[in-house]
Amino acid sequence: MTAAVIAAAPREPSYLAYRGRYSGILGWIFSLDHKRIGVMYLIAQAVFFLVGASLGVTMRLQLMRPDNHLVQPQVYNALFTLHGVIMIFLFVIPSLSASFGNFFLPILIGAKDVSFPKLNLMSWYLFMIGAVVALMSLFTGNGPPDTGWTFYVPYSIRTSTNVVMGLTGVFIIGFSSILTGLNFITTVHRLRAPGMSWFRMPLFVWALYATAWIQVLATPILGITLALVVVERLAGVGIFDPAKGGDPILYQHLFWIYSHPAVYIMILPAMGAITEIIPTFSHRTIFGYKAIAMSSMAIALLGSLVWGHHMFVSGQSDVADITFSLLTFLVAIPSAVKVFNWTATLYKGSIVLEAPMLYALSFIFLFSIGGLTGLMQGALAVDVHLHDTAFIVGHFHYVMFGGTGFGFFAALHYWFPKMFGRSYSDKVARLAWGILFVGFNTLYFPFLILGWLGMPRRYYTYSFPQFASLEMLSTVGSWILVTGILLMVGNFLHAALKGARAEDNPWGGVTLDWKIPSPPPLENFEQIPVITQGPYDGFEGQAPR
Amino acid sequence: MSNAANLTFSQPTRHMTQETHHDYTGSKLGMWIFLVTEMLLFGGLFLVYAVYRYMHPADFHNAAQDLNVFIGTVNTCILLTSSLTMALSIATLQKGQRQAAVWLLLTTILLGIIFLVNKYFEWTAKIHHGIYPNSAEMLRFPQGEILFFGLYYVMTGLHGVHVVAGVVLLSIMVNVIRRKPCDVHVFGAASPGPAGVRRLTLTDATGHEMWTSEGIGELIDSVSVVVNYRPSEGRMRPQDYVALENCGLYWHLVDIIWIFLFPLFYLIT
Numbered sequence: 001m002t003a004a005v006i007a008a009a010p011r012e013p014s015y016l017a018y019r020g021r022y023s024g025i026l027g028w029i030f031s032l033d034h035k036r037i038g039v040m041y042l043i044a045q046a047v048f049f050l051v052g053a054s055l056g057v058t059m060r061l062q063l064m065r066p067d068n069h070l071v072q073p074q075v076y077n078a079l080f081t082l083h084g085v086i087m088i089f090l091f092v093i094p095s096l097s098a099s100f101g102n103f104f105l106p107i108l109i110g111a112k113d114v115s116f117p118k119l120n121l122m123s124w125y126l127f128m129i130g131a132v133v134a135l136m137s138l139f140t141g142n143g144p145p146d147t148g149w150t151f152y153v154p155y156s157i158r159t160s161t162n163v164v165m166g167l168t169g170v171f172i173i174g175f176s177s178i179l180t181g182l183n184f185i186t187t188v189h190r191l192r193a194p195g196m197s198w199f200r201m202p203l204f205v206w207a208l209y210a211t212a213w214i215q216v217l218a219t220p221i222l223g224i225t226l227a228l229v230v231v232e233r234l235a236g237v238g239i240f241d242p243a244k245g246g247d248p249i250l251y252q253h254l255f256w257i258y259s260h261p262a263v264y265i266m267i268l269p270a271m272g273a274i275t276e277i278i279p280t281f282s283h284r285t286i287f288g289y290k291a292i293a294m295s296s297m298a299i300a301l302l303g304s305l306v307w308g309h310h311m312f313v314s315g316q317s318d319v320a321d322i323t324f325s326l327l328t329f330l331v332a333i334p335s336a337v338k339v340f341n342w343t344a345t346l347y348k349g350s351i352v353l354e355a356p357m358l359y360a361l362s363f364i365f366l367f368s369i370g371g372l373t374g375l376m377q378g379a380l381a382v383d384v385h386l387h388d389t390a391f392i393v394g395h396f397h398y399v400m401f402g403g404t405g406f407g408f409f410a411a412l413h414y415w416f417p418k419m420f421g422r423s424y425s426d427k428v429a430r431l432a433w434g435i436l437f438v439g440f441n442t443l444y445f446p447f448l449i450l451g452w453l454g455m456p457r458r459y460y461t462y463s464f465p466q467f468a469s470l471e472m473l474s475t476v477g478s479w480i481l482v483t484g485i486l487l488m489v490g491n492f493l494h495a496a497l498k499g500a501r502a503e504d505n506p507w508g509g510v511t512l513d514w515k516i517p518s519p520p521p522l523e524n525f526e527q528i529p530v531i532t533q534g535p536y537d538g539f540e541g542q543a544p545r
Numbered sequence: 546m547s548n549a550a551n552l553t554f555s556q557p558t559r560h561m562t563q564e565t566h567h568d569y570t571g572s573k574l575g576m577w578i579f580l581v582t583e584m585l586l587f588g589g590l591f592l593v594y595a596v597y598r599y600m601h602p603a604d605f606h607n608a609a610q611d612l613n614v615f616i617g618t619v620n621t622c623i624l625l626t627s628s629l630t631m632a633l634s635i636a637t638l639q640k641g642q643r644q645a646a647v648w649l650l651l652t653t654i655l656l657g658i659i660f661l662v663n664k665y666f667e668w669t670a671k672i673h674h675g676i677y678p679n680s681a682e683m684l685r686f687p688q689g690e691i692l693f694f695g696l697y698y699v700m701t702g703l704h705g706v707h708v709v710a711g712v713v714l715l716s717i718m719v720n721v722i723r724r725k726p727c728d729v730h731v732f733g734a735a736s737p738g739p740a741g742v743r744r745l746t747l748t749d750a751t752g753h754e755m756w757t758s759e760g761i762g763e764l765i766d767s768v769s770v771v772v773n774y775r776p777s778e779g780r781m782r783p784q785d786y787v788a789l790e791n792c793g794l795y796w797h798l799v800d801i802i803w804i805f806l807f808p809l810f811y812l813i814t
Contacts, residue, residue, distance in 0.1 A: 115568065181578075182582070185574075190568055191571075216578055216581065216582055220586040224586050224589035225589060231699060235678045237679075237695035238679075239597075244688060244692070245601070245689060245691055246692065250596055
């Protein structure tokens with residue numbers, strides 16, 4: 001990345017060119033600069049994403065034909081566990097928050113850095129250590145964990161595979177996530193530029209703020225729950241062991257008290273990025289600013305109260321089932337508020353379909369499918385039919401990949417010129433988007449149909465010829481999707497090394513990030529800006545709000 | 546919020562400002578959020594405790610009779626006293642009495658260690674009687690008692706880990722207070738060019754003159770000044786004691802968790 005340094009006009013050197021106490025790689029891994037830390041997260045996440053994706057493709061190859069034996073059953077169990085653990089804990093949970101959040105949160109509120117820069121670097125180290133520990137569970141002990149990413153007891157305390165190490169890795173990553181959340185909350189409270197009132201903050205910041213609260217409030221519960229499983233395996237205290245009076249359902253409650261809010265940790269920052277992109281490429285101020293800001297907070301609140309909908313068939317009481325079902329329907333409201341506001345922003349805007357906008361629009365489409373299929377599962381009677389089928393997997397990937405993944409790609413295309421000062425090829429980016437979009441739907445839409453027809457999730461293989469054609473179609477989709485991903489990655493690598501110099505404001509954005517040089521100087525602003533208007537005021541021909 | 550001092554050439558005027566970022570409120574806010582996460586960490590365990598006690602009230606009652614109320618009470622007194630010395634240590638540091646603060650902090654550490662020693666004897670006595678997770682003795686117990694002792698070991702164990710962390714943290718603070726608080730500011734100024742007698746002036750943020758140099762010769766074209774700031778009695782700033790305050794908050798949290806653990810395990814008979 002240091003290659004991306006470009007000699008600029010007589011202005012301060014960019015954060016990429018800045019020479020501190022250390023140079024080379026040490027200048028990165030010892031850097032307290034939020035921008036460098038953000039880029040380090042970005043690189044790490046991209047690598048983990050590619051690893052997780054290749055595991056996913058292997059699973060698709062196994063399911064391509066009925067009675068296929070490409071991999072051993074035990075290997076298949078390890079594959080879906082690792083695919084889940086890597087994608088969830090190393091890619092979508094840090095997602096846009098750790099990478100783009102670190103890079104742009106201080107810039108968007110007019111600050112020089114986050115509140116606790118050292119803690120910020122420590123979070124990155126904890127993340128990397130946790131990732132290494134989690135990945136080491138692959139090669140040490142009695143083979144990789146085979147429990148699925150949910151680590152359900154009692155199987156996770158009985159299996160001989162290397163669960164303890166996997167859990168320890170996730171625990172450390174959780175700690176990293178808590179510290180990042182703590183840092184962001186304090187930064188938003190304390191470091192906003194003069195004049196930047198709460199309702200003048202860009203909506204990406206609001207989304208990060210809501211996310212940070214979930215990270216801080218929900219992650220400790222996961223920490224203690226996973227720690228209890230570790231203690232159970234090492235010492236046999238009996239808290240989750242039915243033979244000693246422990247209650248496995250209690251584990252499920254504790255696990256989902258974190259892990260349901262966690263899906264909002266994953267999706268909220270992506271929604272925030274989409275909210276930045278849509279006004280810029282519609283050249284129009286956002287519609288319903290306060291509604292979007294408050295819907296982020298409402299999602300954070302309501303999303304913390306719906307965990308029971310993962311357990312409709314686990315033996316919960318009917319009262320609990322009905323309550324959680326109702327709350328699940330309620331959480332759809334703030335999400336829908338966002339979708340309607342984005343759509344209303346487009347109305348009468350001057351829409352430009354550049355690559356980031358294509359990703360943003362496809363985010364709305366795919367997320368809507370993901371959200372609506374979620375409501376189907378929230379309905380009690382329907383869920384009995386759908387529970388533990390491929391439908392759930394399809395829904396989850398529409399939300400997490402179609403939502404967070406496409407949001408991530410959108411943010412990357414939107415902010416890449418700002419972060420690295422280089423332009424990528426717009427033609428290749430659009431082509432890659434087209435391939436990705438087609439590949440994504442070919443891969444995951446069959447899951448929804450297969451699940452509806454009764455194909456269970458996490459099954460090693462199947463014998464019904466009825467499923468064969470859809471499973472084959474889905475596997476072909478995975479090849480298309482991978483082609484798109486590789487094309488996109490290649491486009492970015494080429495841009496980072498050989499791309500043309502990017503302008504300071506290539507898209508005509510109006511938020512603070514577009515008012516500073518690309519790439520930004522070390523301290524972001526020569527002078528701390530004084531904010532006098534709303535974040536999306538100032539598009540040409542638009543009256544201030 | 547920020548602490549700035551200006552170094553000025555007397556003519557023509559040229560500023561070099563060095564800014565160090567100190568955000569007292571921000572530090573406290575961050576610490577309080579961290580404490581919330583700690584409470585939720587233990588909150589998960591208290592939830593588990595509540596569920597199992599509701600399921601097995603009689604077994605919990607019987608098992609709790611095996612715990613030694615005397616040692617528990619002594620340990621409660623020890624931790625409460627340590628919170629007092631911790632608070633006093635902060636109060637004395639705020640007044641600039643560093644020596645007293647260090648001694649009170651050492652007392653706090655000692656009390657923490659005594660607590661851990663008591664805990665060690667309590668645990669070993671239990672283990673000696675064959676009451677530990679997965680022991681042959683314990684597997685004969687009713688399920689509720691197995692869960693009670695499982696939770697006893699996990700919850701007091703996790704609390705013990707926090708006491709150890711606190712002792713380590715406070716030991717670091719002893720060193721920090723003894724050596725510091727002390728800020729070092731380094732200023733540099735470039736020469737404005739040859740014209741008349743030039744002097745360096747150091748002013749505080751309000752423009753009040755703190756120090757002026759001798760006249761500087763024409764051949765010198767850059768100057769750097771190192772300023773050591775040492776707080777003394779009556780000159781304590783919030784950033785000089787915020788770290789100790791935050792450690793104190795952590796120590797009180799560890800204390801208050803014990804205040805809940807004590808009745809829930811020792812006094813429910």
